[in-house]
Amino acid sequence: MADKVLEAVELSKSYRVDDRRITVLDNISMAVEKGEFLVIEGKSGSGKSTLLSLLSGLYKPDSGRILLNDRDITGLSEDQLAPFRNRTIGYVFQSFHLIPSLTALENIMFPAELNHDPAATAKAAELLRRVDLHQRDDNFPHQLSGGEKQRVALCRALVNSPQIVFADEPTGNLDSANGETILQLLMKLRREVATTLVMATHSREISSTADRILRLVDGRIDS
Amino acid sequence: MLNFRFIFRQIRSSHKQALIFVFCVALSLLTLVSLGGFSSSVRSSMLKDARQLHAADIIIHSHYPLSPVLTTAIKDYEKQGLATSAVVHEFYSMTSNTALEKSVLSHLKVIEKGYPFYGKVELASGRDFSEVLKEGTIVVEQSALDRLGAEPGDSLQIGSAELIIADTVIAEPDRPVSFFSFGPRIFVAAADLERLDLIRMGSRIHYNYLLKVNDPAMVDRLADELASVAVAPQERVNTFENAESGVKRFFENFLFFLNLIGIFTLLLAGIGIQTALGALLRDSEYTIGIMKAVGATNRFICSHFILMIMLLGTFGTLLGLSLSFLLQLYLPALFGGILPASVDLVIAWDTVFEGLLLGTAVVGLFSFMPLRRVRNLKPAAIFRKERGTAGGRLAQYFTIGVITCFFTGLTIWQLEDIATGIYFVLGLVGLLGLNTLITQALLRIIRKKRPRTLALRQAFRGLFRPKNATRAIIITLSASLSVIFSIYLIEQNLQATFIQSYPPDLPNAYFLDIQPTQRQKFSTILGTEAQFYPIIRARLASINGRAIDREIERQRRRDNLSREFNLTYRDFLLDDEQLIVGDSLFGNRIEELRQRGEVPVSVLDTVAEIGDIRVGNLLVFSVQSIPLKARVTSMRTRTESQVRPYFYFVFQEETLKAAPQTIFSAAKMERAKLAEVQNRLAKELPNISVIDIAKTIEILARIMHKLSTIVQFFTSFSIIAGLLIIISSIFATRLARIREAVYYKILGASSGFVLQVFTLENFLIAMVCGLLAGLIAQAGSWIVCSRVFDISYHPLPGRMAIMVGITVLLVIGVGIGASLSILQQKPAGFLRDEE
Structure with a gap:
């Protein structure tokens, strides 16, 4: 397939809880095209977050392969994956996961600085301005509201202009007004950066705006 | 009603912090109890063998x-x-x-x-x-x-x-x-x-x-x-029971000094107890919040945690007592050469009892503040938005006041010397106060710094991570290091002054007990120019009519006025002397003094300080039971502290010429010539003793090094307190550190970067500790060398750099060792738990 940015081949993942083995994902194969907005939809416990973690290289599958830009990343070590994560992938989490000891601006700059980008500060400041938080650049995460934290997290995910952004329930911890704002910002920024977006959500409303929906039921793709 | 299962579960869930708490309690007792037990063993051995020790x-x-x-x-x-x-x-x-x-x-x-x-x-x-x-x-x-x-x-x-x-x-x-x-x-x-x-x-x-x-x-x-x-x-x-010996007195004095180090370690371990307990209780804040939210009273909660502390404190005390006894087994070897008797180690039950009391007191004192936090914790802690406070400033000042009183009392009790005890506590408060002030100032500066390098910046920020005990670590480590550095610097400076750089122009051989009639022959054998000093032995009987109290004098830890002095006579100043009071050695009222039956005497400032002697005072000496009334006419000082002859009391020749005397001589000569002179003197004037200064200096160096090694051995226990606080701090901030490490990795940082950040953080702590300790040690050693020993001071920057380097390696090693599991944390598992 042309312009394929991400491909998963027969992914399976299970966990052991005490003596029980729970299969979370069972033989998942899928692909994501460049620029696509793909929603992974499913109920709580369906395996959305696990699939997102596998696709982004945070987890290793029990079996199967993941190809990012046609490169198999399944067997890469943490340190081999690190530059990939930094330059190719952006993350937005439900719980924001901002570094508590850094200010809003520094949190956004962080991935760019890891990438030795000399324009890290300027890019971060510009992104903050675009999400209307430029006056809060010196605030630490604990000084920000949930919506503000997620806006900072959005900026951080996009500061290195990644090829693909993974968003795991990005509005899950926000009220509806803040959730709507975040979603609009995410869409707007995604268009501006021209990146691929893979989002896990159980919101039908968000799914309705996606280019494609992948529905998960009990760890399998519901076709 | 007490729920013991709850207490054990709390200990198990925070077992690492509990272990550090136990270690700190054990450490607080280790030095004092082992030294107390050891000196009891020595005293009991000496008493048991007292007849043998004196052979009569x-x-x-x-x-x-x-x-x-x-x-x-x-x-x-x-x-x-x-x-x-x-x-x-x-x-x-x-x-x-x-x-x-x-x-x-x-x-x-x-x-x-x-x-x-x-x-x-x-x-x-x-x-x-x-x-x-x-x-x-x-x-x-x-x-x-x-x-x-x-x-x-x-x-x-x-x-x-x-x-x-x-x-x-x-x-x-x-x-x-x-x-x-x-x-x-x-x-x-x-x-x-x-x-x-x-x-x-x-x-x-x-x-x-x-x-x-x-x-x-x-x-x-x-x-x-x-x-x-x-x-x-x-x-x-x-x-045989009350006979004193110089060695025994020296040993008692040395133990006295080591006890001071024991109290110092106790204080630093106390800070460790407070830090570890604080971390342990913070681990339980969520649980405490829930308990309060469902209606548990402060009394109920505190009683459980007090019991938990008592349990852990008891373990720590027992561990401390056991380790103290084990340490005592090693002490005879460590003290080898300076023990006044062969020691049969005994369990000194009074020391064990004192240890138990001390352990209880230390745990009680240093647990007070963390327990107040538990009491003041609000149920909102379950939302992790609120933490307990140690209470108002009044409560804090009260606690500090109680701790200060406790340490002052303990010091006086241990040392049996009120003045020294108070000076020591003041010095300790000064040292820790100075450390705290400088640490606060440095941390304030560091907080504002924003280094360009990413890893360094993250390390800077890490120092201010919530629950990070950065301040406590720096204060304890730098305080203990400053003592160790100071002892090393003072020893090295003494060695440099008296031993390594013994001036080539100074005499290298002393000749004792030359009879006045042998002077001519001695000069011929010597064949070189020599200085001669007549010596008349006498005791000081009174100062201004106040008799010398020999019992009080013997209790002095340095020189005292009860011993026999070597008087001399001459009418000139030695090369290294100068007058600090008076125009000449004997003034211009000699005739007037003579009419009153008095003679003039010049006094050296060091002995004047011991007896508070001033110019114009009347001293009565006993020269072979004959009283000699001497009026102080001048005060001398020595311009350099070197191994060369000096005399406390100098008289006119006519005063002492007729008194029974020997001559002391000092000369400078080649080693080969000295051997030849020694042989000739042994043959022709055998009563004359020759002291080879080079050999004497070797002995002095050996003694100094031995004492310094023992002191450093005991001071090193206080470093352990600092290292335990580092480990406790890393455990307390484990979650925050894992979170940081995971975020770094998610955002594309390699594990090398994470390691770099944590290493740099420890490096910063170690550098601040090392430099702060170095600074205080330099200042303290300079004061001791220039004021107490009156020698020129060398800061020895190269060796200081090596010591700071060793500190850095030690802190980084301990820090990284305690962080290994954090570095190995996989991001996804952590994130799943956090969501």
């Missing part, structure tokens, strides 16, 4: 032959069959192997039959000492044989006598150490004393009259009777 029941010590009245009294006892006596003469003299032309300064012990009344002189051959040492023979220490190239059967020249080596001595009961001796021991039979021809007027001889009392119950009575007729203060009568 009654010991009469004098620098002169016994007064006739005392001699008569002893003879009467012997006639009545009450006691048996033996005289022991101890003095230094040159001993030569004439065949090889080798000479050595040796420590002679001339003994009468009967010595030792108690204990045993052990010989290499295993034979009975009384059977071996006969007239015409000697028993020598192995080092004498080595240095003289002799062996048993050879003969050695001592004074005018040629004596045959009969055996080698391994141990003697009343001199268990050879650490402080300037020459090897040689036993000579009293029958040969006259043949030696070494005892002249003014010679430095220790006369020890030993008495064995046939009825042990009469020892005290006879001693009292003898003391009543003895000529005070030159004749000292003691029983």
